Amino acid sequence: MLRTHNCGELRLSDAGKEVVLCGWVQRSRELGGMTFVELRDRYGITQLAFNVQTNAELCKQARELGREFVVSAEGVVAERSSKNTKIPTGDIELIVNKLDILNPSEIPPFTIEDDTDGGDELRMKYRYLDIRRKPVRKNLELRHKMAIETRKYLNDQDFIEVETPVLIKSTPEGARDFLVPSRINPGQFYALPQSPQTFKQLLMVGGIDRYFQIVKCFRDEDLRADRQPEFTQIDCEMSFVTRDDILNTFEGLAKHLFKTVKGVENISFDRITYADAMKYYGSDKPDLRFDMKFVELNDLVKSKGFQVFDDAEIVLGICANGCGEYTRKQLDELTEWVKRPQIGAKGLVYVKCNSDGSYKSSVDKFYSQESLAEWAKALNAKPGDILLVLAGDKNQTLKGMGELRLEMGSQLNLRDVNKFACAWVVDFPLLEYDKDAKRYFAMHHPFTSPVAEDIDKLESDPANVRANAYDMVINGVEIGGGSIRIFNSVLQNKMFKVLGFTEEEARSQFGFLLDAFKYGAPPHGGIAFGFDRFCSLFGGSESIRDYIAFPKNNAGRDVMIDSPSKVDIQQLKDLHLKLDL
Ligand code: ASP
Numbered sequence: 001m002l003r004t005h006n007c008g009e010l011r012l013s014d015a016g017k018e019v020v021l022c023g024w025v026q027r028s029r030e031l032g033g034m035t036f037v038e039l040r041d042r043y044g045i046t047q048l049a050f051n052v053q054t055n056a057e058l059c060k061q062a063r064e065l066g067r068e069f070v071v072s073a074e075g076v077v078a079e080r081s082s083k084n085t086k087i088p089t090g091d092i093e094l095i096v097n098k099l100d101i102l103n104p105s106e107i108p109p110f111t112i113e114d115d116t117d118g119g120d121e122l123r124m125k126y127r128y129l130d131i132r133r134k135p136v137r138k139n140l141e142l143r144h145k146m147a148i149e150t151r152k153y154l155n156d157q158d159f160i161e162v163e164t165p166v167l168i169k170s171t172p173e174g175a176r177d178f179l180v181p182s183r184i185n186p187g188q189f190y191a192l193p194q195s196p197q198t199f200k201q202l203l204m205v206g207g208i209d210r211y212f213q214i215v216k217c218f219r220d221e222d223l224r225a226d227r228q229p230e231f232t233q234i235d236c237e238m239s240f241v242t243r244d245d246i247l248n249t250f251e252g253l254a255k256h257l258f259k260t261v262k263g264v265e266n267i268s269f270d271r272i273t274y275a276d277a278m279k280y281y282g283s284d285k286p287d288l289r290f291d292m293k294f295v296e297l298n299d300l301v302k303s304k305g306f307q308v309f310d311d312a313e314i315v316l317g318i319c320a321n322g323c324g325e326y327t328r329k330q331l332d333e334l335t336e337w338v339k340r341p342q343i344g345a346k347g348l349v350y351v352k353c354n355s356d357g358s359y360k361s362s363v364d365k366f367y368s369q370e371s372l373a374e375w376a377k378a379l380n381a382k383p384g385d386i387l388l389v390l391a392g393d394k395n396q397t398l399k400g401m402g403e404l405r406l407e408m409g410s411q412l413n414l415r416d417v418n419k420f421a422c423a424w425v426v427d428f429p430l431l432e433y434d435k436d437a438k439r440y441f442a443m444h445h446p447f448t449s450p451v452a453e454d455i456d457k458l459e460s461d462p463a464n465v466r467a468n469a470y471d472m473v474i475n476g477v478e479i480g481g482g483s484i485r486i487f488n489s490v491l492q493n494k495m496f497k498v499l500g501f502t503e504e505e506a507r508s509q510f511g512f513l514l515d516a517f518k519y520g521a522p523p524h525g526g527i528a529f530g531f532d533r534f535c536s537l538f539g540g541s542e543s544i545r546d547y548i549a550f551p552k553n554n555a556g557r558d559v560m561i562d563s564p565s566k567v568d569i570q571q572l573k574d575l576h577l578k579l580d581l
Pocket of ligand 1: 527
């Protein structure tokens with residue numbers, strides 16, 4: 001090897017050793033007759049020292065080094081006179097007696113420091129330079145650790161990793177497929193997998209029993225912040241299991257990752273039904289790091305002459321502890337905040353619970369102190385708290401209150417990134433009605449089994465059929481989701497029918513699966529985790545891009561390789577594509 005040690009490993013105990021280090025020049029400085037160069041590699045930074053008195057020629061060479069030059073330095077490890085306690089190698093330096101420039105570098109377009117001066121777009125264009133920065137490298141190391149520990153845990157549980165194809169045909173996960181034209185089959189296309197869903201089910205029919213794969217998936221969705229057209233899943237499937245077996249197995253995976261990657265133990269999982277999650281938190285992925293449950297106030301507030309509440313389908317309140325002193329300005333800001341189109345509320349009603357036991361509200365005209373005291377009681381409020389009330393159409397108010405609850409959680413610092421609240425949300429509805437398409441869609445996907453006791457309602461009352469589906473939610477983020485699957489072709493056919501597939505459509509798209517179910521399919525179920533998101537949660541960041549080595553930007557572009565891009569007309573001809581470009 002070109003080096004004897006890396007730039008992060010030498011300590012005082014190595015003093016006197018002759019070593020060779022290789023790396024990039026972080027920076028250099030001159031001090032009296034000395035030149036100091038910080039040499040960086042993946043493992044750390046070591047100071048190189050050059051003394052003009054003992055070797056003027058070498059010192060001159062060192063002074064000519066620019067940022068990001070790649071060098072090799074040979075010398076003797078020595079104790080430093082002024083130590084740097086901020087880095088692990090800070091007790092020593094290398095007294096260099098031979099220096100080789102392995103490759104010079106142009107001046108980088110941004111500084112390779114923890115706090116860089118480079119904007120997002122520039123860093124993405126030169127992502128290979130960005131990756132030299134410690135925060136980016138740390139994120140990739142975290143991702144690696146997560147992947148390794150996932151493999152260890154699942155391997156110990158007898159899962160085997162099986163690769164499934166990338167050139168497949170459409171799987172209905174609700175998004176648009178990326179298509180790949182086939183040159184040797186004119187006019188025909190492969191689709192890139194939105195998930196390996198059907199393959200993993202076929203692996204269960206194949207007797208694999210426990211499958212997993214850390215796998216790239218592709219969804220051609222409209223641009224939304226923090227969505228990547230290609231992303232990674234930890235995809236899993238198990239045979240001969242009940243829902244609870246799956247929940248326990250993957251709770252185990254999450255706990256293993258918390259312990260080995262984050263050093264966090266004593267993680268516990270709540271279970272909450274979809275219906276309760278919506279009722280109390282207005283979200284199917286509630287942030288349970290704090291309570292602040294919704295209380296429905298309809299019975300207490302109606303028929304008192306306040307038209308807004310009388311006309312509302314639902315009136316919901318939350319209690320924000322300790323916010324009773326909010327100023328006029330703060331309340332105006334909150335009111336503007338709930339009126340933004342994303343939230344869509346018409347207004348915000350507040351009740352301040354004063355320390356003397358009285359109440360001050362924005363609807364004092366309509367409600368007596370006794371009435372307000374009843375609201376406060378229903379919401380379990382104490383003096384010093386504030387009640388925030390929204391009213392209107394049920395779905396929108398639930399959703400709006402869900403957002404307001406999160407905002408108040410943030411304002412009250414209740415959403416600490418180092419605290420973890422984990423839950424399973426269970427019993428999702430099986431189907432969702434789409435008013436525009438005038439038909440039902442599978443909320444999860446068409447292979448999800450209904451809850452056993454609801455199966456006979458599939459045709460008579462489809463809207464009220466619960467799915468045997470579950471999501472893992474951590475700190476308000478959906479980390480994974482899955483279901484117990486349908487494993488008999490009669491029920492699967494019935495499901496396709498409810499979803500509006502004709503028999504021919506079902507056959508042409510999923511004939512292979514329906515056929516497989518005729519040859520002894522075992523009961524099975526599974527789950528898939530959004531691996532990028534899991535990593536960003538563990539890293540304490542909101543952005544999944546920070547955990548992907550070469551991500552696309554919000555317009556779905558890779559600005560480094562400049563893709564997507566035009567192709568040669570001959571390539572299009574070979575693919576039998578005619579495009580007006
Ligand atoms: N294939 C599903 C998804 O990608 C997950 C599952 O049901 O296992 O969301």
